[in-house]
Amino acid sequence: MISSFGPPIDLSDLPGYKLTDLRPRIPVFVGRVSTKDGTQNPASSIPRQVAHASARLKEGEEFAAYFWDVESGMLPPELRGLGPHAMYDALAVPTPRDGGLQDLVERAELLGYTHVLAERSDRLARAMLTSLTVEHELEKIGVEVVYANEPVGGTESGRLRMRRQSQVDAEVYRSVMIEMSMGGQAQHAIGGWNHGYPPYPYIAVIDENAPRPEKARFGITRPKRKLAAHPDSRRFDAASELCRLRREEHLKAADIIAILSSDPDRYPIDGKWTHTLVEGLIANPKLTGHQVYNRKATRTGRPGFSRLNPVSEWVWSPQIVHEPVVSLQEWKEAQKVTAALRAGDQRSTSLARLRATAARRGLTVSQVSSNATHTLYRIGARQVAVPSSLPDVIVQQIIDDLEGTS
Structure with a gap:
């Protein structure tokens, strides 16, 4: 930003009067749609977001790549863009897709992107922590995030205040939607x-x-x-x-x-x-x-x-x-x-002992029927009726019988 309190004479011919970014400006688009059906149709929503974000391109510029997801803005970056390619191909969105939000964060430095343009902050994410994290990660490598709905010019503090307020609004909207959804699902179960x-x-x-x-x-x-x-x-x-x-x-x-x-x-x-x-x-x-x-x-x-x-x-x-x-x-x-x-x-129960003995002989113990006093068990091909309380003495007798069977 050029200072409004310049020198008394023209110093613009001095070396270092104005620093120039030697990197070529390479802007990319980022967008998001929550669902692939219903009121949000990606085939119309994504191109509309591209059109709005394009307003912040400089004359003659075009987007070098397009990163967009069809997923909830409540997901963290690492869970975004995991949908199969076949799903995205089936959506027939006229805007090309070079990946999702996570792909953008991972490739930005390698491919030399300088600006990331979106329609507004909630297209990055509805969760404020996610959008702040992505902005911070990109800022560390010298990539500026630009939202088309923010005003041009003015003070940095004013721009920052508007951006953070927009992110707060998105976070509050996210909370409201969760509360409404949970309330509806609760009534569904009731x-x-x-x-x-x-x-x-x-x-x-x-x-x-x-x-x-x-x-x-x-x-x-x-x-x-x-x-x-x-x-x-x-x-x-x-x-x-x-x-x-x-x-x-x-x-x-x-x-x-x-x-x-x-x-x-x-x-x-x-x-x-x-x-x-x-x-x-x-x-x-x-x-x-x-x-x-x-x-x-x-x-x-x-x-x-x-x-x-x-x-x-x-x-x-x-x-x-x-x-x-x-x-x-x-x-x-x-x-x-x-x-x-x-x-x-x-607990070491009598029945557990019986099952262990049967298992050693390759047999299983299963209940066939029962009444108030007795229970009928199947042990391999045999059926044994015993008192429902299953006294240890009877269990031991059955175990001895099994172990004595040749």
């Missing part, structure tokens, strides 16, 4: 409608009685769905049994998997039983017949990871809204057993 993929013993069916606006403001609305029992009733029985094995017999996932896998006709599964599936079903409160939301925080900043929220933050439907596999009290007891197992409190 109403009994399902979020996500249905658990193993259920399918998701459209609720024909759910209210549906005649014309949605933001395009076509997805129908609300409730959980219903899977057409294969054996899935309900399998889910009930694996929960019982944890709750009553204190079995680890590996033992439960062995039991379920030993009788595929009784406990059907697409593929195979896994530790993740078994533990996930035992921990899933939807098996109680209630809808539950906010169990996980998916945006943790770590790709592929979700953080479990405290139970106190979960949103439950007040009533049972679909057929339960277990009661709420039974589910609670199973969680206590799981916590004890993870803490190392593995």
